[in-house]
Amino acid sequence: xxxxxxxxxxxxxxxxxxxxxxxxxxxxxxxxxxxxxxxxxxxxxxxxxxxxxxxxxxxxxxxxxxxxxxxxxxxxxxxxxxxxxxxxxxxxxxxxxxxxxxxxxxxxxxxxxxxxxxxxxxxxxxxxxxxxxxxxxxxxxxxxxxxxxxxxxxxxxxxxxxxxxxxxxxxxxxxxxxxxxxxxxxxxxxxxxxxxxxxxxxxxxxxxxxxxxxxxxxxxxxxxxxxxxxxxxxxxxxxxxxxxxxxxxxxxxxxxxxxxxxxxxxxxxxxxxxxxxxxxxxxxxxxxxxxxxxxxxxxxxxxxxxxxxxxxxxxxxxxxxxxxxxxxxxxxxxxxxxxxxxxxxxxxxxxxxxxxxxxxxxxxxxxxxxxxxxxxxxxxxxxxxxxxxxxxxxxxxxxxxxxxxxxxxxxxxxxxxxxxxxxxxxxxxxxxxxxxxxxx
Numbered sequence: 001x002x003x004x005x006x007x008x009x010x011x012x013x014x015x016x017x018x019x020x021x022x023x024x025x026x027x028x029x030x031x032x033x034x035x036x037x038x039x040x041x042x043x044x045x046x047x048x049x050x051x052x053x054x055x056x057x058x059x060x061x062x063x064x065x066x067x068x069x070x071x072x073x074x075x076x077x078x079x080x081x082x083x084x085x086x087x088x089x090x091x092x093x094x095x096x097x098x099x100x101x102x103x104x105x106x107x108x109x110x111x112x113x114x115x116x117x118x119x120x121x122x123x124x125x126x127x128x129x130x131x132x133x134x135x136x137x138x139x140x141x142x143x144x145x146x147x148x149x150x151x152x153x154x155x156x157x158x159x160x161x162x163x164x165x166x167x168x169x170x171x172x173x174x175x176x177x178x179x180x181x182x183x184x185x186x187x188x189x190x191x192x193x194x195x196x197x198x199x200x201x202x203x204x205x206x207x208x209x210x211x212x213x214x215x216x217x218x219x220x221x222x223x224x225x226x227x228x229x230x231x232x233x234x235x236x237x238x239x240x241x242x243x244x245x246x247x248x249x250x251x252x253x254x255x256x257x258x259x260x261x262x263x264x265x266x267x268x269x270x271x272x273x274x275x276x277x278x279x280x281x282x283x284x285x286x287x288x289x290x291x292x293x294x295x296x297x298x299x300x301x302x303x304x305x306x307x308x309x310x311x312x313x314x315x316x317x318x319x320x321x322x323x324x325x326x327x328x329x330x331x332x333x334x335x336x337x338x339x340x341x342x343x344x345x346x347x348x349x350x351x352x353x354x355x356x357x358x359x360x361x362x363x364x365x366x367x368x369x370x371x372x373x374x375x376x377x378x379x380x381x382x383x384x385x386x387x388x389x390x391x392x393x394x395x396x397x398x399x400x401x402x403x404x405x406x407x408x409x410x411x412x413x414x415x416x417x418x419x420x421x422x423x424x425x426x427x428x429x430x431x432x433x434x435x436x437x438x439x440x
Contacts, residue, residue, distance in 0.1 A: 041068025041395050046222065049124050050074060050105065051112075051133040051140075053081040055178070055204055056238065057162050058101045059211030061132055064218065065104030066388050066397055072124060072413060073102065073404065077109040077435040080406040092380040094403070100385050102403035103375065108414075109407035109435040116433045118144050123418050125154045129225075130218055134162040137172050147233045158221035160234040162214055167235050176238045178204035185242030190249055192262045210241040271317040272296070272325060275354060276332035283332060283340050286350040293317070299343050300331045375402040410436040 046069040050061040058073075058081070065071040075081055081102070087095040111117040122145070125131050131150055133140055140146050147159045161167065164176015179200050182188050187206060192199040214236040221232055243250065248269070252258040260268070265284065267273035272293075273286045287293045290313060297305045305311055305327070310320045317324055332340065337353050344351045353359070360366060373387035388397045414420040414434070428434045 039395055043067040043069035046070070046130065047128040048072065048130045048132060049121070049128040051121075051131070051135070051145075052162060053134065054083055055101060055207040056210040056214065056236075057132055057134040058083075059208055060160075060162070060214040060218070061105065062101050062103060063211070063215045063388070064130070066400070068395075069130075071105040072128070072409075072417070073105045073107045074112070074121065074124075075107055075109050075406055077111050077407070077432065080107070080109065084406065091377070091383060094377070094380055099377070099383055099403050103373070103385065103400045105401075105404055106409035106413060107404035107407055107437075108410045110410075111433055112143055112145065114431075114433050116428065116431070120414070120418070120428075120434070121145055122150070122153055124413075125150050125157060127417060128154070129156070129222070130158045130160065132160045132162070132214070132218070134176075136175060137161070137163055137167045151231065151233075155231055156225060156229070157231040158218055158225065158234065159231065160214055160218050160221070160236060162210060163235075163237045165239045166237045171239075178207040178238065181238035181242055182206040185239050186246055186249070186260070187242055190260045190262055193264045194262055194266070196262070196264075198262065206238050206242045206245075209245050210236055210238050213241050213244075266321075266325075269318065270314060271321045272328055274325070276329055278332055278337045278340060279335055281337040282354040283337055283344075284352055284354060285344075287314075288350070290314070292349050295347050295349055296328075299347060299349075300328065302327065302331060370397070373400055375400055377402040378405060378408070405437040407434070407436040410434050 043064060046064075048061055048064055048069050048071045050057070050071050050073045052058055052061060053075070061071050061073070073081075079085075081098060083098040083101075084095055086097040089096045091099065110120050112121060131154075133145075138146075141149065147161070150157055150159055163172070164174055164181060165171040179188075182191075182200060182205070183198070185206065188198045188200060191201055214234070217234045217236060221234055225231055249260050252268070253260065263274075265275040267286075270287065275282045275284045285296065287296055293311070293314075294306045297303055305324075309316070311317050311324055341351075341353065355363065361372060366372070370391070371387050371389075372384050374382060374384045377383045383402065391397060411425055414425050414428070415422075420428075425434075429436065
């Protein structure tokens with residue numbers, strides 16, 4: 001049955017643009033009329049089997065769902081994704097955390113500790129294109145859902161594993177959490193006040209970066225399958241993502257053996273490039289070249305600094321950082337933030353206030369970029385979450401399905417995707433192998 005399902009999936013893919021080219025025997029084409037393709041999202045027809053929870057994995061699969069993929073989120077009966085309980089705040093019984101990263105998904109609640117539950121997952125893998133999971137290495141293999149197991153029944157599958165430290169090595173069996181990975185991978189060491197303790201970033205940037213790496217890798221995997229007709233295994237982990245994101249800080253050490261420091265809002269290699277206290281708040285100013293430095297000096301009414309031999313180049317400004325920042329800080333504190341915003345407008349210098357959340361979502365540019373996505377949730381009514389970061393010319397990103405209730409689509413997926421009859425579904429529900437939301 002699994003082999004037949006996988007064969008059917010491969011045949012369906014060969015009938016579209018999703019498995020064509022060198023591996024599929026045809027060139028890329030849509031198979032749709034021009035009028036239809038104008039509104040077609042790029043991942044329409046792609047099915048994602050999502051066994052992830054918390055943040056990195058769900059963030060990756062949500063982005064795939066935004067591009068039109070059908071995301072089937074597999075959750076534990078009774079509990080579901082851990083983040084469903086991560087609050088307050090809650091909206092009804094739903095946590096804002098969960099609602100923020102799980103739009104455009106369907107939820108099926110399956111007990112994968114039960115052999116019948118494992119069978120369901122394998123059947124879904126056979127008809128899906130991508131399998132994403134974030135279990136500790138070896139956990140899924142122990143129940144028959146590792147890559148080797150899935151590859152045997154679905155050789156077309158793009159299998160993406162998201163872990164804390166990688167598939168092998170001395171730390172591979174450790175649980176992966178953003179705060180620990182950001183500490184282990186150096187981010188926390190360089191984040192915080194210059195003379196203060198290390199701090200975590202305000203959002204889980206290591207998790208989010210890993211989710212974006214996984215998202216990009218899955219897209220690359222789909223292109224690779226288009227070329228070869230074969231699936232592949234993708235290893236994403238928090239530690240590797242974080243170390244890769246150290247970029248110039250890592251290069252400073254690897255090339256010049258320069259140990260990193262904490263600089264607060266300042267920049268190790270550019271001056272001035274930081275937040276300055278104003279009379280009523282803060283203003284961030286970034287100076288990327290000497291011309292911009294001259295412009296800032298004119299706005300601050302400090303023209304004597306422009307030709308001062310201590311500040312004529314960025315290299316000199318870095319060397320004389322302490323004295324220069326003291327002069328600039330004293331001037332910034334004399335005016336309100338709004339006054340500085342007015343004076344910097346149109347200057348060509350990068351600048352902006354430090355906004356709280358209320359101010360962020362009142363910013364005209366945030367509203368113009370459609371970064372507030374509103375959806376109607378089935379139990380709590382209208383909700384708003386941050387929308388996608390990227391916009392496209394040929395299709396709209398503004399429409400989305402709300403995050404699913406736990407097990408909301410269990411019966412639908414078993415019936416419509418796997419073609420189970422009502423009797424078989426009833427037996428699975430009675431045995432607790434699957435559960436469905438009480439309103440389904």
